[in-house]
Amino acid sequence: METIDLINKLTHNNFVFQKLDTTIRFFNRSDYYTVHGSDALFAAQEVFKTTSVCKMIGAEPHKTEGVILNKSHFETLVRDLLLVKQYRVEVYINLGSSKNQNWILEYKGSPGNLSHFEDILFGNNDIAVGVSVIAVKLGTEGKSRVVGLSCVDVVSTLISVIEFQDNESFSNLESLIVTLAPKECLLIQGEGSFEFQTLKQLMERSNVMVTLRKKNEFASDSIIDDLNKLVKFKKGQKQNAQSLPEVNLNLAMSATSALIKYLDLTSDEGHMNQFKLNQIEQSRYIRLDSAAMKALNIEPHTDTIPTLHGNSVASILTLLDKCRTAQGHRLIAQWVRQPLKDLSLIKERHDIVELLVNNNELRSTLSDDYLKRIPDLQQLAKKLARKKLTLQDCYKIYLCISHLPKLLEQLLLEKNVTALNTMIIEPLKELIEDMDKFQQLVEQTIDLDAAEKGDFMVNPEFADDLKTLKDAMDELEETIQKQLSKAANDLCMEAGKMIKLECNQQLGYYFRITLKEEKILRNKKHYTILDSNKAGVRFRNNKLNELNDDFLDARNKYLERQKDVIIEIVEIAAGYSETVRSIGGVLACLDVLTAFSSAAVSANKVYVRPKMVPSEEGELNLIQVRHPCLEMQQGVDYIANDIIFKRDQCHFYIITGPNMGGKSTYIRSVGVTALMAHIGSFVPCDEATISLLDCILARVGADDSQLKGLSTFMMEMIETAAILKTATCNSLVIIDELGRGTSTYEGCGIAWSIAEHLARDIKSYCLFATHFHEITKLTEEISTVKNQHVTALVEDDKLTLLYKVMPGICDQSFGLHVAKMANFPSDVIEFAKRKQAELEDYQGVAFEGSDNPQKKQKVIQEGEVLISQFLTKCKALDSSLSDTDLESQILSLKEDILSHKNPYIEALLATY
Template sequence: MAAYTPMIQQYLTVKAEYQDAFLFFRLGDFYEMFFEDAIKASQELEITLTSREGGSDERIPMCGVPHHAAHNYIEQLISKGYKVAICEQTEDPKHAKGVVRREVVQLITPGTVMEGKGLSEKENNYIAAVSSFEDGTFGFAYNDISTGESRVTILSANFDEVLNELAVLSAKEVVVASNFDEALQKKMRDRDVLAISFEDNSSIDLNFQHLLEAVNQEKLKQAVARLFNYLYRSQKRSLDHLQPVTTYQIHQYMKIDYYSKRNLELTETIRSKGKKGSLLWLLDETMTAMGGRMLKHWIDRPLISQNEIEYRQTIVDVLMNHYFERQELREKLKEVYDLERLAGRVAFGNVNARDLVQLKRSLMQTPFLKQILQGMPNEQVNKIADLLDPCEEITDLLEQAIVENPPLSLKEGNMIRDGYNKQLDQYRDASRNGKTWIAQLERDEREKTGIKSLKVGYNRVFGYYIEVTRANLHLLKEGQYERKQTLTNAERYITPDLKEKEALILQAEEKCGELEYELFTEIREMIKEQIPRLQSLAKTVSELDVLQCFAQTSEERRYVKPQFSAERLIMIKDGRHPVVEKVLNAQEYVPNDCLMDADREVLLITGPNMSGKSTYMRQIALTAILAQIGCYVPASEAVLPIFDQVFTRIGAADDLISGQSTFMVEMLEANNAIANATKNSLILFDEIGRGTSTYDGMALAQAIIEYIHTRIGAKTLFSTHYHELTVLDKELMKLKNIHVSAIEHNGKVVFLHKIKEGPADKSYGIHVAQLANLPKELINRANDILIALEQSDIQTVPAKIEVVKEPQVEKPAQLSFFDEPKEPKKQELSSKEKRVVEKMKELDILDLTPLQAINMLYELQKKLKH
């Protein structure tokens, strides 16, 4: 350390406290990084790596970014999961004795982002804290620092519950004790947690003791204290916007585990990981950022309280029946700014004058929202209206204080209205009058001297001056002005009166800027005192926004209000998959019924690939979820039980991170359902057992069906290609066979997408392969093998099928699968048919989803028909 210069020593001292973060060290107009930070940052940010002398024998690696553009580079690092410590000069260099004092003023991490591109307006940015206790349970607390929301719960000894909560929240960062189990830390990282941070202090500080009044268990307090201690230590500034902590239990909501959430594509799609194509995408007709975040929260946590569900339904019903009022509501909500995050920025101290104008405009919409709701004759709607606090004091303050179009920077001035502060008005008057005096001086001097080109100018070095060109110098009287500066083509002069006015003007402008900033800070502090009111208003507006969104979507898409059954009855008429229906044309979608009562607990679904089995299963689950978030459902009539949990095993994918095969993932997900489901749960199993040999898979599938039917009693939809399982309806009295129908037309399969009673008679696998445009020779050979297999004893291993080693020129006639006539001679294709063939050749079959493949086939078929 002694070998380095004092400045580098200072850097190393600060860096020692922030080993896991990039240290942005302020030097003049740049943030500099040194040593390993510089090498790594230059790679991650693609900036030039240089070096400098530091007192030692070797040059020190260095890179830097401009102070004014630092936020862009910080966002890049944060998006990659890094942390950035901002080290500023905290001492005026003029007064410094030796090295200027520098301190870290903020630690920015993936979970503590307050603004910028890393903060999606319709998504929360959560940071969580996990505490392990001696009895094996876990304390789980989470917070969104941008909105101030904080919640806490106790989770069981099963760490999967912690992982599931992190997945539901999409938490970006997790805070744990420094001795937290490393294997569990790895599991959290595998679930896309960007950063893990450490905080050993779990004691309750006076700074946040008032936020824990509703938390009465010591474990819960410790979990929250760990999180808050980390936030206060890292942010080093006011967190007055933090809301009182609320407790929750995961069993208060419908439990949907991580895999089921993914399989059902509730908030993002499996393939693209994007919002488009998800249930959230379908529903999101919210008009505010706050409403968008609340909608996602409701989808992640459907209700299980019938009273709470029916309360939401009541509001949706009223809004659906008042179309014009709803449209007016939507227009007013469109003008409402993000009150939650704005309150956070007020407390954090990074709010600007334009934000406050947005706040004023938002609050000005509140009386209109209130009036619209009061015009609807419903007690529940009127209660919402009563909760809408217009916060007139804030509106009046901002109307009197802030100009309508203020500058973005707080240092530019011109953001406080005339008439708001008497002293400011005096400074402005002096400044404006002084400039008027200078303009009049220029006119007077031109008249006195007769020099029309004479001008009064200003620069920062000399202040105000009178400039006369050399050609006109002879017109000046000796001693008329005091020479100040000689230029090539002109002379600059001053007068005592001009310097006096200059002092007045510059002093007024300087004091004006300082006073404006002081006044803005006072206004910000006054608004900070009203943050709880703003947050309460934000919550009410968010709920109203989501409920109008449900009404809007339900009316547009012809959804109906579901009824709830205490007898665990599922009765859906003309049910549809909400997302698939939107992607397809509504007229093309084939609706289906679903009946599951006391005598129909398990539905065994058979039918061809791509016929719609998975879509049918998903639509039942999505209908239940829509119902339990308070929305209407895609059907002509619907009666549903209230499910406590939804489990799915749909789709096949290896878990490469943990090194598990498709079959292992399948068995783990099946076990999760079997171990945790109750009779009030909904289970969707799609082709369980296909990842292993035929007989193993069939045996496992049958055993699972029997276990669920006999031991659990949950409503279960089980799709399979094992047609041998359809005989189970003779032994299991509450199991019924249904199938997705298809017909053969000209030797080809046509999917009807209609659910019918009874088992399917064929699987049509070869025909699906034919639709995928596999070579005709291969298809014919598959048919031959199929016939031979069907003629063997299905209870024994089939006789060995002779392998075709080379193409046969002649072969004995065999019965075709559909008893087709001999293939006619090839005919010349029409131009239309040629275009369709060319289009099919261009398709990459392996890159299409089943839904995309069906859509493409439909389009090609239409072109051939018309």
């Protein structure tokens, strides 16, 4: 059938073939690929930046757009779809003839399932992408909701499972999603309940692709058999998955079963007995929600807002990721999502970072001389396990292991640093020893001289027939080398300079001259030009043609003979996959800690080591804290500020001040610094003391999410509800401008109640930036709440933002000053002043001393106490008295209040 008919059939048939908008279909036509319909328009725009390349194909009435992609375009687009845009990809192939076409699905992939595209995506081992996919199954335990989750990472060959109770907002699950950073989530198809919709929205909000699967795929009937095939049991451990404690997590095992089927793990021999089965320990990490991830700009995202200086604000990950290895890039992305709660582990990381910060020579040697030579050992270990390794891959591992003893020598100079010895030196020493026989295997079986030249062949000494073929090749090469001088003499050119003899695997041997010299070859029939390009003209003479044909023939026989030997080599080498993966893990850790030290010393002002103390000490003191991303922006002279929190003394700042005055940057800098300290990095402060936190939670700058049916106000209420359910006295909470999107008084009421609950009941460390100045009165009720404000200077109708955080409340609003600077008409500004006075009510009342904020507040407080007493006494009057007597007594009470001569009360009476 025609391709266009196929498209219609695939699109309109039963649900198996229905195509989602996030699925792109390619048709493999051997030498090129085509895409059709809406996919063609999408591909044209992505690849060629124009839809003009689309051609209408097919017959009426089913004509549609079509685009042709060469292999390079196809691979580039697939990388972008799967790794960046998180689309699904399907590739179809024609098993019929050109007349009777029979297109079937050849292979498919999704962000969490890349197995069919590994050669395209990871052929270049410099690409560092962590890929994990999760499955979630819901259940109940009594009246409680239970979540079963399984996560599979095929690169690190890890299956992680967990079961836990959760609330109706799935806030525990959201925190786990942040920690695991999955690309895709499997859910049971057809579940239309409210909780299912909430779960689906959570995944979409966390940028996780949702894939619906049939309910029977979550059946765990065969899970024990599957795990017996996949799990690598430890020495001395019973070789049966039934004995593993994780299999008792029924919901998690159902989710695991769905993942095994979806990823088709049991069909790949390379996965057999390679996976570890672990139970996720949420208690190991600080809890982060997706709002905190976005608010603190922890990872780069596409909608980054440009700064005033034209630069986009870098993310924390971008700032810290100075890693030199692919496994290091993956690990640092994992660490920023998994801040530690273990004080000992944090201090170990800080010990190593401190060593590298202070030792410039060791830091630069590791980064520039050793780590940059390390290939992606985790990807190579995966190829080893699947027995898909090439001689080139074996050589890469060999070279890497060869460099490690020298790296170890450098580290041993600092072996007195216990953390370095425990985390890096000792494990690396043992692993290098374990690789000794692998190194011998490579030396005995691979021609290392040829490998240095980029030609990967089995050592000819390995077998007699190989030796014979190799000798023949060597003799031919000697004869070929002599042809260079003969051709040089014939063409009157200097051998080795003007004319060169070169060789590659495709063409074999050939001569090369520059494009300028090409005219020398004209009218010389015994020379054959192979091709011309910027590098020059490649050609041969008749004799070199004959010799090269003989050489390639001998070489092809050699390559054919060595195939059996390579199978044996790979079979033996596969046994080292776990060791290679472990070496990759240790080097990744060293790479990340080296990156932390490089980030610390390359900052505008060197970062310092934070003093980490137990939670019980209740301190969060940051002296001259800076925002690490903003201070790196060109043209920014960052104004640093302090935060001094001590439990039961002060743990809550209410921050007021003008827009763009630095409130948001200040509170974000505190959150970012706390996170950096807990992942083992140094921090952008002059001095830092931080008690262990259990959560970093944020409600900053919620946006409309119209595609998900959520307004700004609803988004911030969802995020704030999660904070109130999650926060403890050891949590850091940052809230910015809460209460927008509803009426002013309602917003103020909500913001006040939330602030009071956090300050009085939960007692979290909290930075609460607000435009509701009324909330500053909370300091009168709760002693641990303090007012802070960002300062600004008004001179000659010019507003200068000083970005300095000072004690107390902001004493004025700057809106009218900004309006003047924007050249509002004077009558509009005068009317605004009058309206402001009316709306501010008693706050706008002027009296003696009201120009001094502290004195004004004190006078108003005294006046409100007197008014309250007056009202209480009025309520206590005998209601049976006559109107005349009541009026007389009320006047007496009024005279009593007026005798206090409170300026605020006098001004109120004069106004009304």
